[in-house]
Amino acid sequence: MKPYIYLRGLRHVDLSVFCVEDGQKAYWDSVFGVWVPYSSGQQVKRCVMDSLSDLLRIDPSPVTFVLDVNSKNALGEGEVLSLCDPQYLDQLLGGWMKASKGGKERTLKRRSPFSISAMRPLHPLLGGRFTENITFDRSNKPELHKVIVRNAAGQPMSEDEIEELLQGTDRSLFRKWIPENKRATGLFVYDIAIDLRTLFAVSVNQLEPELTKDKIEELKTNGWIMTKNVFGECLVMPKDKREKVIPAIAKALIQWKISSNQSRTFSLMETLAVAISDNANQLAGAIRAKLIDEGDKPKAKPIIDEHAGADVFVALPCAGYIITESESADALERAERQLIDMLLAYDYENQ
Template identity: 65%
Template sequence: MKPYIYLRALKHAEHTVFCVSDGQKTYFDQQFNRPVAYSSGQQVKRSILQSLTDNLNVQMAPITFNYNITSQKQLENKEPWSPCDPNYVDQLLGGWMRAGDGVTKKRRSPLSISAMRPIHPLLAKVDDENLTFDRSDRPDNHPVNVRMAGSDKLLSEEEIEAFLTEHNRTLPRRNWIPNNARTSGLFVYDIAIDLRTLFSVSTNQHEPEISKEMIESLKSKGWIESENVFGKCLVLPKEEREKVIPALANALINWRITSNQARTFSLMETLAVAISDNANVLAAAIRAKLIDDGEKPKAKPIVDETAGADLFVTLPCSNYIVTEIESANALQHAEQKLINLMMAFDYENQE
């Protein structure tokens, strides 16, 4: 059995935003000369791990946030610390990096996760809209405070009225929120699962993933001493793997970006999933085809069951792609395929 599982999924997004801290993230596509929206691999990974821990009803690992107080009595933000503890499933599958506290410890995640981006630049768009925070319909219920710049003193009602009269102004109970980008279209993300390290933690102390104390703690909890292509390791016991694998399979397919505000919610429904041990066939199974109709280029989305991957197509996919292979239980079958592949790997005897 090959040690990698590759997954590509196609999602539909409708007038939404993938990140609300600084608005919708975009990059510029040089070939088609247009901005396209994306969700970073880090955000996709976080969403998957959140879905995973929710499925298992466990907490994410506690992260220690560090600050220094400078000589100017200011707080200086320092690097957060991970516990480097594979007992937490989000650490085991998400990896960690901890420096500045003795020997640096790092574990590369067994999940390699791409950004979620358009299946083709012509099959997604970014729109700007101006929003309002409006309470102008009932002005008496919503007071207005006015201060002179540089002062905390509120102007009296008489002073406000005098200012408005003198300068021919009004004070509406309305704020404009300009330049809010939203995106719609068809988006794909790719994931590679390294089965060799999925449930295995290296015990090498030259470039340590975990401390010696953690090694002994894991052994006491039934972790199995073994060896993989990277060297000696400890493997999560089978009964624990059998709890994690179904939850992971579900999270890889059914995750949602949960940081959206209410006005930007989109189902972001999964339209199709392709699974294989060959990354190249994924790109063929879910793809787009450029069409030149003589006026301007267009793109056509394609799901292709003959490309060599196991392809699972959902009912909503037929809204956007002509297909005859959609089914109501496609995602359940995709989950089961992932479960079967992860269960079949011999984690204890890799050599």
């Protein structure tokens, strides 16, 4: 069995916003000359980890944030200290880094076995970003909407002074606008590569350490198995524990949702189709887009191809956006089952 599993998910996004900082994030596509909205791979990873914790009803690992006071008595950001403990599932799957200030302790690093792409349009012409102006006032209920106008000295102005100030203008004091709110819409894909060699295995190499020596002994005491993978000696999570978490991992990778504190303007972001393979190129062919020439302006046509080599699972809503004959109500459940079978089949102890 090959040591990698690749997954591509196709979702429909309707008038939503991903992880706002200054409106909807976007990048410039230089090939087609359009702004393309996206959700970062880090956000997708965070959502997968949150979904996994919710499914298993477990808490994520604690994190310590260090703040330093500088010579000017001002607070500055210091280290972020992780437990570096693979017994916490979010650490095992999400990776960690612990680097102490001044190099007094050895840096511990573990790379996540998940490589996750940004969620972006299936094709630059199949996703878009637009703006709208919204309000947050109570102008429909004047008794609940109070307005205070301060003069240059910071003192509240009287109604007569305000009326004089507004003479000759068309300014309204009751409508409070939030201009140019950006929204994303379209067909979006995300890709995930799973490295089975390190999915449940943690290196014990002390030349490039992932674990402290004390943590290695603790894991051995708790039943972790000493073995070898392509990277050298490692500890592997016991089989009984793996079999408990694998179904939740499969579900989280397919049915994660944008976390509520990272998105506004609710959209179902329903999953339309999933492709799974041990060959990344097959994913690109299974869920893709094709340029079609329609006069002066090219268009992109979304395509689901079940003969491109990957296992493809098409949900019912997909038929509303792409011509397909194989959509089914249990498509996502079958995709989860496929992932579970592949994750269970790998021989983690004898790589």
